[in-house]
């Protein structure tokens with residue numbers, strides 16, 4: 001019996017995808033072996049890899065001047081790979097700090113290259129709202145502006161694209177001297193949750209284990225004019241140019257994770273009906289849970305309403321002595337992984353694409369019942 005899984009990552013996968021993987025596990029489409037056991041250079045595997053990329057391009061309407069890379073090392077490796085690929089000579093990383101993941105991106109760029117310009121930060125306000133567009137100030141030596149679209153731990157999401165504020169003509173963040181800097185986005189916990197205008201970004205990257213597939217894979221989408229800005233002293237496996245030249249097969253890729261990601265893309269296209277349909281479902285799920293939280297004096301979420309994450313919904317019980325019984329009873333009711341991140345405590349329900357509306361209904365019903373009995 002599959003229970004309702006609200007894990008922040010590695011996260012729920014669509015049951016239909018797991019069933020298909022099960023059916024193809026021992027003998028992939030009559031080839032007599034598992035996808036896990038195939039050469040990544042075989043025609044059969046190349047077809048799997050190419051179909052996955054084609055479906056992802058189709059879902060996100062990725063323009064032709066962007067390369068799609070399937071790499072490894074987690075989103076955390078991109079905290080290093082991004083500056084190595086984009087800093088060039090003399091440029092400086094510019095990063096917006098909206099929480100724990102952006103801080104890690106800042107720390108890694110600082111560790112490797114010394115100086116990072118924090119272009120805006122929501123830290124003083126406790127990361128309860130993202131910086132306003134006018135608070136973002138780049139340095140004149142900005143090689144790029146990095147931001148985290150959805151802070152997975154804090155449940156804080158941008159409601160606009162930095163440098164591309166609603167109603168403005170800007171098509172990218174500007175340095176004080178007026179020149180445009182490429183926009184880099186860590187989209188690990190929100191990619192594919194709805195339609196996206198890829199053309200507004202220089203680089204998008206996402207670890208797979210939230211909304212794409214199993215852990216072990218990272219998707220990078222990079223505009224091709226940014227491929228020539230890399231430092232020469234970097235590990236060759238980090239190089240976007242080398243990955244693009246090799247079709248993401250400099251070395252053995254995470255073949256099975258890539259295959260499963262492909263099944264998720266097919267599911268999004270064929271079962272869900274694309275990202276506009278996914279967007280509507282995600283909006284309903286988030287509205288249902290935040291609505292229940294806001295309607296009660298027993299549960300609360302402190303994030304500014306326009307910046308509430310649709311993917312990760314942290315909430316606290318007004319009496320933290322009830323945290324343990326809440327989690328134990330939720331688990332007994334088939335609602336798994338609701339504990340908040342170890343650094344913040346409380347609860348967190350992650351509502352990624354693969355979490356069905358029925359799971360949210362079950363959670364809301366459990367929360368109401370718990371409040372009635374214990375509130």
Ligand SMILES: *Cc1c(COP(=O)(O)O)cnc(C)c1O
Pocket residue numbers: 009073074075076077101148150151152186187188189207208210
């Ligand atoms: C999970 C996550 C990461 C880290 O991913 P790893 O694959 O564990 O390195 C980075 N950024 C965001 C926004 C995340 O949600």
